[in-house]
Amino acid sequence: MKNKVVNLRNVSQNPCSMCMPLGGIIPFKGLEQSMVILHGSQGCSTYMRRFMAEHFNEPIDVGSSALNEKGTVYGGEENLKKGLDNILKVYNPKLIGILTTCLAETIGEDIDRISLEYLQEREMEDFPLVTVPTPAYSDSHTEGYFLAVKRIITRLAQKSEKNEKVNIIIPNISPADIREIKRILEGMEIAYTLLPDFSETMDAPFTNNFGKLPNGGTKLGDIRNMPGAKATIELGITVEDHLSPGKYLENSFGVPLYRLPLPIGLENTDKFILTLKTISGKEVPEMFRKERGRLQDCMIDSHKYNAQGIAVVFGEPELVYAVTKTCLENGIKPKVLATGSKNFKSGQLFGEESSNLKVLTETDFVHIRQVCKEMDVNLAIGNSEGKYLTEKEGIPLVRIGFPIHDRVGGQRILSVGYQGTIMFLDRITNTLLEYKLSNYRSSMYQKYFQGIDVK
Amino acid sequence: MAVMERKFIEERMESINIKGKKKKHLKCESESLAGCVSQRACVYCGARVVLNPITDAVHLVHGPIGCASYTWDIRGSLSSGSELYRNSFSTDLKENDVIFGGEKKLSRAIDELVLKYHPQLIFVYSTCIVGVIGDDIEAVCKAAARKHNIEIYPVQSSGFIGNKAAGYKAACEAVLKLIKPGVHLPEKKNKCINYLGDFNLAGEAWIITHYFKQIGIDVNVTFTGDASFTKLKKAIEASLNIVQCAGSMFYLAQEIEKKYNIPYLNVSFLGLEDTAQSLRKVAAYFNDPDLMERTENLIKNEIEKYGPQIAGYREKLTGKKAAVYVGGGFKAISLIKQFRELGIDVVMVGTQTGRKEEYAEIEDLVDDGTVVLDDANPAELEEFMLLKGAHLLVGGVKERPLAYKLGVAFIDHNHDRKHPLSGFVGALNFAKEVYSTVCSPVWQYVHGEGLLHEK
Numbered sequence: 001m002k003n004k005v006v007n008l009r010n011v012s013q014n015p016c017s018m019c020m021p022l023g024g025i026i027p028f029k030g031l032e033q034s035m036v037i038l039h040g041s042q043g044c045s046t047y048m049r050r051f052m053a054e055h056f057n058e059p060i061d062v063g064s065s066a067l068n069e070k071g072t073v074y075g076g077e078e079n080l081k082k083g084l085d086n087i088l089k090v091y092n093p094k095l096i097g098i099l100t101t102c103l104a105e106t107i108g109e110d111i112d113r114i115s116l117e118y119l120q121e122r123e124m125e126d127f128p129l130v131t132v133p134t135p136a137y138s139d140s141h142t143e144g145y146f147l148a149v150k151r152i153i154t155r156l157a158q159k160s161e162k163n164e165k166v167n168i169i170i171p172n173i174s175p176a177d178i179r180e181i182k183r184i185l186e187g188m189e190i191a192y193t194l195l196p197d198f199s200e201t202m203d204a205p206f207t208n209n210f211g212k213l214p215n216g217g218t219k220l221g222d223i224r225n226m227p228g229a230k231a232t233i234e235l236g237i238t239v240e241d242h243l244s245p246g247k248y249l250e251n252s253f254g255v256p257l258y259r260l261p262l263p264i265g266l267e268n269t270d271k272f273i274l275t276l277k278t279i280s281g282k283e284v285p286e287m288f289r290k291e292r293g294r295l296q297d298c299m300i301d302s303h304k305y306n307a308q309g310i311a312v313v314f315g316e317p318e319l320v321y322a323v324t325k326t327c328l329e330n331g332i333k334p335k336v337l338a339t340g341s342k343n344f345k346s347g348q349l350f351g352e353e354s355s356n357l358k359v360l361t362e363t364d365f366v367h368i369r370q371v372c373k374e375m376d377v378n379l380a381i382g383n384s385e386g387k388y389l390t391e392k393e394g395i396p397l398v399r400i401g402f403p404i405h406d407r408v409g410g411q412r413i414l415s416v417g418y419q420g421t422i423m424f425l426d427r428i429t430n431t432l433l434e435y436k437l438s439n440y441r442s443s444m445y446q447k448y449f450q451g452i453d454v455k
Numbered sequence: 456m457a458v459m460e461r462k463f464i465e466e467r468m469e470s471i472n473i474k475g476k477k478k479k480h481l482k483c484e485s486e487s488l489a490g491c492v493s494q495r496a497c498v499y500c501g502a503r504v505v506l507n508p509i510t511d512a513v514h515l516v517h518g519p520i521g522c523a524s525y526t527w528d529i530r531g532s533l534s535s536g537s538e539l540y541r542n543s544f545s546t547d548l549k550e551n552d553v554i555f556g557g558e559k560k561l562s563r564a565i566d567e568l569v570l571k572y573h574p575q576l577i578f579v580y581s582t583c584i585v586g587v588i589g590d591d592i593e594a595v596c597k598a599a600a601r602k603h604n605i606e607i608y609p610v611q612s613s614g615f616i617g618n619k620a621a622g623y624k625a626a627c628e629a630v631l632k633l634i635k636p637g638v639h640l641p642e643k644k645n646k647c648i649n650y651l652g653d654f655n656l657a658g659e660a661w662i663i664t665h666y667f668k669q670i671g672i673d674v675n676v677t678f679t680g681d682a683s684f685t686k687l688k689k690a691i692e693a694s695l696n697i698v699q700c701a702g703s704m705f706y707l708a709q710e711i712e713k714k715y716n717i718p719y720l721n722v723s724f725l726g727l728e729d730t731a732q733s734l735r736k737v738a739a740y741f742n743d744p745d746l747m748e749r750t751e752n753l754i755k756n757e758i759e760k761y762g763p764q765i766a767g768y769r770e771k772l773t774g775k776k777a778a779v780y781v782g783g784g785f786k787a788i789s790l791i792k793q794f795r796e797l798g799i800d801v802v803m804v805g806t807q808t809g810r811k812e813e814y815a816e817i818e819d820l821v822d823d824g825t826v827v828l829d830d831a832n833p834a835e836l837e838e839f840m841l842l843k844g845a846h847l848l849v850g851g852v853k854e855r856p857l858a859y860k861l862g863v864a865f866i867d868h869n870h871d872r873k874h875p876l877s878g879f880v881g882a883l884n885f886a887k888e889v890y891s892t893v894c895s896p897v898w899q900y901v902h903g904e905g906l907l908h909e910k
């Protein structure tokens with residue numbers, strides 16, 4: 001791929017991704033009554049909790065086996081078992097996820113063996129402990145996320161009777177986005193199992209009786225029956241096969257798989273709705289046709305303003321793809337695409353268009369900034385870390401994705417479906433407008449005012 | 456106590472005390488229990504907190520990307536000069552580095568950063584796996600320092616070797632090496648002090664420095680708020696050290712006294728009372744009547760300026776109850792006193808890394824019935840806040856959503872804050888913030904039944 005910049009750097013300067021276990025925590029937060037423990041030093045889980053708490057504005061409880069020096073030298077088995085004991089006691093969860101930090105991986109901890117032994121020793125063989133090896137040095141949080149989803153299914157799914165449900169696998173999107181996808185499914189009258197569903201758990205309504213484990217999340221029984229579903233829709237065309245939960249269900253249980261992009265933008269949402277129609281044989285309700293029409297209206301209203309946009313799109317591959325498509329549909333020129341993950345096959349994804357795109361993988365913000373300057377970028381679309389581009393280059397930022405930590409409401413940002421796309425597009429257009437309106441007087445003056453006395 | 460038996464882990468009982476007639480020694484300064492969901496941060500975090508405010512240094516994290524991602528420009532320390540410290544540099548170790556060692560990558564990373572940013576000073580932080588894969592960062596730093604003719608200090612901050620307090624110590628060790636003079640000890644300057652334990656969050660160190668300037672005392676260098684390589688090199692010209700955040704700086708003050716014969720005084724600039732007392736204490740040390748008079752004048756003016764407004768808030772806040780959960784004991788003690796100035800009772804107080812002496816002082820300060828706890832977890836915080844009927848929690852980012860979910864007011868008292876809480880003006884800001892959260896109208900709408908519930 002001629003446009004792909006191969007990354008041989010020795011130092012990351014202002015990272016564009018997080019580490020693998022953080023991505024692995026998120027799906028466990030979308031399961032009914034579940035807890036997670038990180039096998040490694042205490043600090044890792046504290047950092048990740050802090051990072052996630054800022055985005056979701058929800059308490060994020062994650063245990064740690066709190067490995068110390070001794071555990072590091074002689075193995076941390078006892079710490080992990082004790083950690084599990086304590087979590088069971090305080091939280092009484094229905095499932096526990098065990099993730100590793102880079103430390104546990106480096107000293108060669110075998111979490112599969114330890115967890116098997118643990119269940120035997122405690123005589124609770126049926127209890128679902130889901131292990132996910134997430135060495136921070138091998139992949140980014142994106143891969144950690146999908147691996148966790150896959151391992152959850154692998155552990156729970158059983159050969160089950162055929163049913164009418166459709167499995168929906170979603171990438172790391174906002175709780176508001178998940179709710180919108182559920183609304184679409186319900187509007188189409190489709191029975192579904194959506195995984196992971198952190199729409200309630202990570203954006204819980206205020207109630208006067210707070211529980212340690214929030215309500216909501218995908219039901220474990222539903223996950224067990226995923227192999228009996230009619231089909232799987234995986235909103236993850238950038239996910240590699242070996243990490244793909246949908247591929248696993250297809251290969252092991254023959255569940256037909258539809259891999260679709262995130263439904264952001266007109267075409268991507270069409271694809272989602274049409275696929276639902278194909279699978280279920282149900283008609284698309286009038287309501288969605290109207291929403292679609294409003295989106296078209298919105299696209300027309302804004303197209304000339306949007307034509308001024310030269311964008312950098314950054315973040316997780318799946319989101320970068322969907323957002324870039326949306327830009328292209330609306331005449332915004334996405335010049336720079338950037339992700340901290342190494343898995344982003346832009347050539348395959350964008351076909352001919354890809355020759356106009358500068359794609360940076362495994363990149364960092366110092367690099368992104370430099371390329372944005374070269375390409376005259378005037379609009380950034382991505383998570384809060386992009387505030388660096390605003391501060392240093394004055395490029396305005398439209399916030400979407402994870403993490404949103406410098407504004408409230410990361411959990412409430414809605415961008416999927418026709419309705420979500422309308423809101424997303426308005427955010428983009430208004431950002432461009434605000435930028436233009438606050439600059440045009442002075443810039444026109446500088447450009448054209450020649451003074452009264454021309455000498 | 457029935458509540459405690461229900462949800463709590465027995466071993467944790469030794470770290471929880473309810474002040475009463477019987478004196479009990481609280482278990483503290485020990486390792487976190489596995490699976491307890493401790494709120495503690497790690498060694499690297501402690502080290503980074505202390506060193507990060509040194510503005511013109513390159514702060515390079517040696518390890519996989521995560522640690523650097525979670526600490527990129529998240530602190531509110533301000534600079535009057537270089538902005539270099541606001542970058543997050545990491546060697547971003549990958550699988551191959553873990554197998555073959557990361558020393559070469561580290562030295563290439565240093566080369567690259569020196570070439571690009573021309574720093575005089577680099578800190579290299581080792582994170583969890585560095586020791587395990589056998590990298591000798593001392594040797595790499597030494598060689599690189601010689602090569603580039605600059606100063607490079609390794610900071611031993613692998614997460615598993617202890618907690619945040621161990622990181623403070625590692626940071627202080629690095630600082631001690633940095634301030635070490637050449638063969639000749641410089642002359643001491645009279646009425647010239649170093650200010651230890653202020654990280655210039657939202658300009659706090661500037662506020663305090665300005666007080667001293669007004670009364671005729673020079674602040675030589677602050678450790679480490681808005682410090683720079685050149686300023687730190689002159690550290691031992693001061694004739695007195697004053698120490699605020701004892702948790703991180705006590706050790707440094709002791710070592711400097713031992714090595715360079717600079718005595719130190721403990722101070723606190725949190726709250727009107729403490730600020731006034733601390734200024735008096737420092738003035739008295741120099742034993743100069745004019746200086747004392749200027750100090751009294753300053754105190755009088757400032758208290759006249761802010762006292763009445765604070766009294767206004769006190770009127771509205773009297774009788775409210777606060778819960779405190781912060782990093783160190785010093786801060787907890789200051790907060791108890793500061794709440795007292797506002798007529799608020801502290802009903803629960805805990806810290807992540809408080810020391811024995813500090814807990815003894817806390818026990819002396821608080822009323823009977825107050826819960827004192829070390830290294831608490833969310834379950835305990837929840838239980839005791841509810842049990843004691845706290846109206847307000849003071850804590851960091853991770854604790855905020857918990858307070859809000861419980862419908863309790865919240866004060867951010869950590870390194871992310873964006874407004875100063877130090878000095879006389881800080882006391883007013885604090886009162887204002889407490890008022891804005893405790894007396895917010897929103898609580899009326901979230902507690903109780905509301906219109907929807909009316910029959």
Ligand code: SF4
Nearest residue numbers: 019044101102521522
């Ligand atoms: S990179 Fe490793 S040590 Fe750092 S936070 Fe991630 S898992 Fe923990």
